[in-house]
Amino acid sequence: MKKEIKKWFSLNLGINNQDHKECSGSGCSHNSIEKTEDGISQVFDVNMNRRQAFKKLTAGLAIGAGAVSTSCSLFSGDKSKEKSEIEWEEYFKGNYKLMTEEEKSKTVDRLIRSYELRNGTKINISSKGAEENILFGYAFNISKCQGYMDCINACVEENNQDRASQMQYIRIHEMNDGKGLNFGEADDTYYHEVPAAGHFYMGTQCMHCDNPPCVEVCPVQATWKEKDGIVVIDYDWCIGCRYCMAACPYDGRRFNWSTPEISEQEVNKDQHYLGNRLRKKGVMEKCTFCIQRSRSGKNPACVEACPTGARIFGNLLDPKSEIRWVLENKKVFRLKEDLGTEPKFWYFMD
Amino acid sequence: MVSCKDKKDEYHNIIDKIEDLSKDYKPVSLSSETYIETLNKVEVIENWQRFYIPERKSQIKSFECNECHSKPLSELQNEKSIKKSHWDITLKHANQETMNCVTCHSENNMDKLHSITNKPIDFNLSHKLCSQCHQKQYKDWAGGAHSKQIGGWAPPRVSQTCVGCHDPHKPHFDKRWPARYNTQMADERN
Numbered sequence: 001m002k003k004e005i006k007k008w009f010s011l012n013l014g015i016n017n018q019d020h021k022e023c024s025g026s027g028c029s030h031n032s033i034e035k036t037e038d039g040i041s042q043v044f045d046v047n048m049n050r051r052q053a054f055k056k057l058t059a060g061l062a063i064g065a066g067a068v069s070t071s072c073s074l075f076s077g078d079k080s081k082e083k084s085e086i087e088w089e090e091y092f093k094g095n096y097k098l099m100t101e102e103e104k105s106k107t108v109d110r111l112i113r114s115y116e117l118r119n120g121t122k123i124n125i126s127s128k129g130a131e132e133n134i135l136f137g138y139a140f141n142i143s144k145c146q147g148y149m150d151c152i153n154a155c156v157e158e159n160n161q162d163r164a165s166q167m168q169y170i171r172i173h174e175m176n177d178g179k180g181l182n183f184g185e186a187d188d189t190y191y192h193e194v195p196a197a198g199h200f201y202m203g204t205q206c207m208h209c210d211n212p213p214c215v216e217v218c219p220v221q222a223t224w225k226e227k228d229g230i231v232v233i234d235y236d237w238c239i240g241c242r243y244c245m246a247a248c249p250y251d252g253r254r255f256n257w258s259t260p261e262i263s264e265q266e267v268n269k270d271q272h273y274l275g276n277r278l279r280k281k282g283v284m285e286k287c288t289f290c291i292q293r294s295r296s297g298k299n300p301a302c303v304e305a306c307p308t309g310a311r312i313f314g315n316l317l318d319p320k321s322e323i324r325w326v327l328e329n330k331k332v333f334r335l336k337e338d339l340g341t342e343p344k345f346w347y348f349m350d
Numbered sequence: 351m352v353s354c355k356d357k358k359d360e361y362h363n364i365i366d367k368i369e370d371l372s373k374d375y376k377p378v379s380l381s382s383e384t385y386i387e388t389l390n391k392v393e394v395i396e397n398w399q400r401f402y403i404p405e406r407k408s409q410i411k412s413f414e415c416n417e418c419h420s421k422p423l424s425e426l427q428n429e430k431s432i433k434k435s436h437w438d439i440t441l442k443h444a445n446q447e448t449m450n451c452v453t454c455h456s457e458n459n460m461d462k463l464h465s466i467t468n469k470p471i472d473f474n475l476s477h478k479l480c481s482q483c484h485q486k487q488y489k490d491w492a493g494g495a496h497s498k499q500i501g502g503w504a505p506p507r508v509s510q511t512c513v514g515c516h517d518p519h520k521p522h523f524d525k526r527w528p529a530r531y532n533t534q535m536a537d538e539r540n
Contacts, residue, residue: 295380
């Protein structure tokens with residue numbers, strides 16, 4: 001293995017934590033990958049000594065005080081020392097987009113361990129990357145949707161969304177027949193028996209644009225489009241400026257105004273770093289086509305939960321896929337096509 | 351539009367991109383095989399599409415029908431002593447002039463369905479019966495626009511068959527309350 005070049009100092013509090021360093025993310029690989037220049041090295045492209053000195057200084061000032069107090073305390077056990085080490089490493093880790101496979105699996109392992117230390121239960125976080133020959137796409141049949149909202153419930157449970165604030169990635173709009181696609185007059189908070197006479201239903205969520213405006217405006221590149229077309233967010237890199245929320249023409253993004261709270265037994269423990277892992281206060285989140293499911297061949301939770309079959313998901317590059325058949329045989333349209341955002345979310349009718 | 355994006359990944363629109371990238375499409379390594387292992391499947395080729403549908407006969411509670419229906423219907427109807435069966439089924443499918451029980455069920459062989467021209471149709475392949483009238487839905491179903499996937503998006507394709515979602519005796523979806531009410535959002539909107 002190539003000698004590891006770390007961009008920050010490890011906090012060694014003298015506990016041996018090698019035993020839980022084994023790789024648990026499914027996408028992890030121990031193959032050493034040629035180290036590329038990343039953001040930090042580009043910005044601080046100065047000679048080694050000065051760079052190290054600079055880091056020593058900042059790192060020390062930032063969280064050194066807390067860590068040192070932990071390490072020097074006679075009363076803090078190995079667990080709290082380990083927690084401090086994990087917190088330190090997590091604080092200084094880079095942008096996920098720039099991480100090597102090894103760094104990805106390390107941060108995933110740290111997050112798994114950190115959850116175990118806090119809650120005493122094991123979760124599974126994957127760092128599985130995009131596969132070749134896949135471009136995910138979605139089709140929504142507005143003649144079929146009856147407004148039952150089963151998709152929303154499935155989404156909330158699958159993606160560990162905050163329960164109290166009722167944050168939801170999907171909105172189902174009740175549209176008036178004869179008024180076209182009039183979102184201004186549509187109701188997304190209806191509560192009466194559905195389908196209601198004189199109405200039709202239309203779901204919106206992140207459309208995973210091929211030319212996503214949210215990605216362009218992010219000042220810290222905490223959101224980007226993956227090779228398989230999924231627009232993702234690194235929750236640990238997001239600074240919560242909400243530029244992306246303002247840039248999205250489809251109301252696809254959500255912000256955590258408070259710390260998301262889900263009771264321990266309701267937490268979906270099958271997670272992905274870029275998907276449904278637990279978020280924190282002050283970061284953006286949104287639909288990821290259930291990246292933890294779709295990257296292992298499953299349908300997103302909304303597609304699986306839909307009782308009417310109005311939701312179709314699949315690989316746009318596979319000429320034999322159902323989504324391709326829909327695009328080639330049905331009269332499909334997308335929202336705000338004239339913006340040039342190229343959403344990969346089509347609507348059609350029977 | 352001027353942009354400084356990655357030029358090698360630039361297409362005029364998404365359709366061009368899909369067409370170009372799928373020219374030399376190689377099947378993906380992902381499979382939904384593990385999610386459908388326990389499902390009994392029947393392979394069908396419909397409208398030039400090859401896929402699986404769930405096996406039906408084992409899901410019908412009182413199959414096989416000839417365990418009760420030992421005689422043709424006309425004879426059974428004459429037996430006064432026999433109690434009324436299938437009382438829980440009311441037919442709400444088209445109207446009585448168009449359809450009754452024997453439009454689909456075979457009077458002489460209750461273990462089979464039959465087509466308009468009286469050809470037997472297996473219970474596992476009931477879509478052949480539905481497609482006689484619902485041609486448009488049948489084509490959408492075979493193509494994938496009207497067929498809920500089972501397992502996942504990855505091949506092999508397993509699709510729900512007509513009777514998997516629609517009760518053949520009452521095919522229309524019922525009205526019901528939405529699965530949730532968003533009090534928070536309702537407050538914010540009003």
